[in-house]
Amino acid sequence: MKAKKGFSKLSKQEKINWLSQHYFSDIDTANKLLKQYWNTDEKLQKLHDEFTENTITNYYLPYGIAPNFLINNKLFTIPMAIEESSVVAAASNAAKFWLDKGGFHTKVLGTEKVGQIHFTYTGKKQDLEDFFQQQQAYFKDSLTEITKNMQKRGGGINQISLVDKTSELEHYYQLHVTFETLDAMGANFINTCLEKLAKTFKETAINKQLCSKNNSLEIIMSILSNYVPNCLVRAEVAHPADKLLPNPEDSIKFAHKFIEAVKIAEIEPYRAVTHNKGIMNGIDAVVLATGNDFRAVEAGVHAYAARNGKYSSLTTAKIENNVFYFSIEIPLALGTVGGLTSLHPLVKFSLEMLGNPNAKELMQVIAVAGLAQNFAAVKSLTTTGIQEGHMKMHLLNILNQFEATKQEKLAITTLFKDKTVSHSGVVEALEKLRNENI
Ligand SMILES: CC(C)(COP(=O)([O-])OP(=O)([O-])OC[C@H]1O[C@@H](n2cnc3c(N)ncnc32)[C@H](O)[C@@H]1OP(=O)([O-])[O-])[C@@H](O)C(=O)NCCC(=O)NCCSC(=O)C[C@@](C)(O)CC(=O)[O-]
Numbered sequence: 471m472k473a474k475k476g477f478s479k480l481s482k483q484e485k486i487n488w489l490s491q492h493y494f495s496d497i498d499t500a501n502k503l504l505k506q507y508w509n510t511d512e513k514l515q516k517l518h519d520e521f522t523e524n525t526i527t528n529y530y531l532p533y534g535i536a537p538n539f540l541i542n543n544k545l546f547t548i549p550m551a552i553e554e555s556s557v558v559a560a561a562s563n564a565a566k567f568w569l570d571k572g573g574f575h576t577k578v579l580g581t582e583k584v585g586q587i588h589f590t591y592t593g594k595k596q597d598l599e600d601f602f603q604q605q606q607a608y609f610k611d612s613l614t615e616i617t618k619n620m621q622k623r624g625g626g627i628n629q630i631s632l633v634d635k636t637s638e639l640e641h642y643y644q645l646h647v648t649f650e651t652l653d654a655m656g657a658n659f660i661n662t663c664l665e666k667l668a669k670t671f672k673e674t675a676i677n678k679q680l681c682s683k684n685n686s687l688e689i690i691m692s693i694l695s696n697y698v699p700n701c702l703v704r705a706e707v708a709h710p711a712d713k714l715l716p717n718p719e720d721s722i723k724f725a726h727k728f729i730e731a732v733k734i735a736e737i738e739p740y741r742a743v744t745h746n747k748g749i750m751n752g753i754d755a756v757v758l759a760t761g762n763d764f765r766a767v768e769a770g771v772h773a774y775a776a777r778n779g780k781y782s783s784l785t786t787a788k789i790e791n792n793v794f795y796f797s798i799e800i801p802l803a804l805g806t807v808g809g810l811t812s813l814h815p816l817v818k819f820s821l822e823m824l825g826n827p828n829a830k831e832l833m834q835v836i837a838v839a840g841l842a843q844n845f846a847a848v849k850s851l852t853t854t855g856i857q858e859g860h861m862k863m864h865l866l867n868i869l870n871q872f873e874a875t876k877q878e879k880l881a882i883t884t885l886f887k888d889k890t891v892s893h894s895g896v897v898e899a900l901e902k903l904r905n906e907n908i
C-alpha cells in the first residue's frame with residue numbers, strides 16, 4: 471500500500487520516514503544517504519528545500535568552468551553545471567582553439583516574447599473582428615496597472631492581435647500578444663498580464679453584447695509560449711580556411727569535411743537531433759548554472775530547429791572567399807533577474823563570474839557556449855572520432871564504478887594515455903592489475 475493522501479502536509483522528516491519504510495529494504499541506509507546530501511548550513515538548506523516541493527535532499531551536479539572564451543573581444547570564463555564527461559573539456563578546447571583566431575562574434579537579433587489567450591467563439595467572425603478593432607486600445611490600457619513598472623524600464627506589451635484558427639479547429643481563435651520583458655525571462659509577468667487580459671476581454675464581450683445565448687465566447691486558457699522565434703541571438707566564428715590548422719592543405723581538407731558534416735545535419739533529421747544534442751550540452755549547462763529554465767529553452771530551441779517543417783541543424787557552416795564561417799542562430803528566453811537568479815548562491819556566483827550580464831548579454835554568452843560545443847564535437851567526429859576524447863574524460867567514471875584506488879587510477883590512466891579508452895578495455899586492465907597485485 472504506497473498511496474498517501476495528505477503527503478504534502480507531512481514534515482520533511484515524516485516524508486523521509488514514509489518513503490524509506492515503503493520503498494527501501496534498508497531504512498537506515500536510505501535515511502543516511504539522503505542526509506549525507508543535506509547542507510550543514512541550515513539556512514542554506516532551507517532555502518534549497520523551498521525552491522520546489524516535497525524536497526527531501528539535494529541532488530548535486532558538478533559545477534565546472536570553461537575559460538578562455540573571447541566574445542566580441544572580451545574574455546569570459548563560462549560556468550557550466552553538467553554531469554556528462556568531456557563537455558566542459560570540449561567547450562574549453564573550442565574556446566582555446568578560437569582564442570587566437572579572433573574569437574566569437576555575437577549579435578542579439580530580437581527580444582520579443584509571446585503569450586496567447588486561447589478561446590472559442592461561436593458567433594460571426596466579422597462581429598468578433600469589429601469588436602476587437604474597437605476595443606484593442608482599451609485592452610492594452612486595461613493592463614497598465616500590471617505593466618507600468620515594466621514600461622518605465624522600457625518594456626511591456628508590444629502588440630495584441632486577433633488570430634483566426636477556425637480552419638484548423640472549429641470556433642478556435644487566439645489573442646496573440648507580444649512582450650518586451652527586458653532582463654526577466656518573463657513567464658510570470660506574461661501569464662499575469664494574459665490572465666487579466668482574458669478576464670477583461672470576456673467581461674467586455676459580455677458588456678458590449680458580442681456574446682449571447684447563441685454566440686458564446688469561452689476562454690480556454692491563457693499562457694505564455696515557449697516558442698520565441700523572435701527572441702533570437704546569433705554567434706559566429708570566422709577564419710581563413712587554410713589557417714585553421716598548422717598545415718594549409720590539412721586545414722582546407724578539415725574545413726570541407728566539417729562543412730559536409732554540418733550539411734548532413736541540415737538535411738538528415740536522425741543526425742540533426744544528435745548534432746543539436748551536442749549544442750544543448752553547452753547551452754543547458756550554462757542555462758542551469760545561471761539559474762534559468764532549461765525546459766523552456768529546450769522546448770523553444772527544438773521547435774525552432776523544426777521551423778521549416780523538418781527538424782534540422784541549428785548551426786551552419788560555409789567557406790566564402792577562402793574564409794571558413796561557422797554560426798548558430800538560436801532562440802533564448804533568459805532572465806538575469808527574477809526566478810532563482812537572486813536566490814541561489816551559486817547562480818549569483820555564476821552571474822558575477824560573467825560580469826553580471828543583462829539578459830541580452832547572457833543570450834550571447836549562451837549562444838557561444840552552444841556554438842563552441844558543436845565545434846568541438848564535430849571537429850572530433852570528423853577527425854579522431856568522438857570516442858577518443860570523450861572516453862579519455864569518461865575513464866575516471868569507469869574507474870570509480872570499480873572503486874579503483876588512487877594507485878590503480880594512476881596506473882590505468884598512464885596505460886591508456888595513448889590508447890582509445892573502452893569500457894571493456896579498462897575493466898580488463900583493472901582486473902589484470904588486481905590479479906598481478908594479489
Ligand atoms: C575531449 C577533448 C577536449 C580532448 O581534446 P584533446 O585535444 O585530447 O585535449 P588536450 O589534452 O590536447 O587539451 C586541449 C584543451 O582541451 C581542453 N581540455 C582537455 N582535457 C581537459 C580536461 N580534462 N579538463 C578540462 N579541459 C580539458 C583544455 O582547454 C585543453 O587546453 P589546456 O587547458 O591544456 O590549455 C576533445 O576530444 C573534444 O573536444 N571532444 C569532443 C567531446 C564532446 O563533444 N563531448 C560531448 C559528449 S559526446 C555528445 O554528447 C555529443 C555528440 C558528440 O554526440 C554530439 C554530436 O554528435 O555532434
Ligand SMILES: NC(=O)C1=CN([C@@H]2O[C@H](COP(=O)(O)OP(=O)(O)OC[C@H]3O[C@@H](n4cnc5c(N)ncnc54)[C@H](O)[C@@H]3O)[C@@H](O)[C@H]2O)C=CC1
Nearest residue numbers: 651652653654655656657658659763766805807808809810
Ligand atoms: N512555461 C514556462 O516557461 C513557465 C515558466 N515559469 C517560471 O517563471 C520564472 C520566470 O518568470 P519571470 O516573470 O521572469 O520571473 P519573476 O516572476 O521572478 O519576475 C521578474 C520580475 O522582475 C522585475 N524586474 C526587475 N528588474 C527588471 C528588469 N531589469 N527587467 C525586467 N524585469 C525586471 C519585474 O517586475 C519582473 O516581472 C522562471 O522561474 C520559470 O521557470 C513559470 C510558468 C511557466
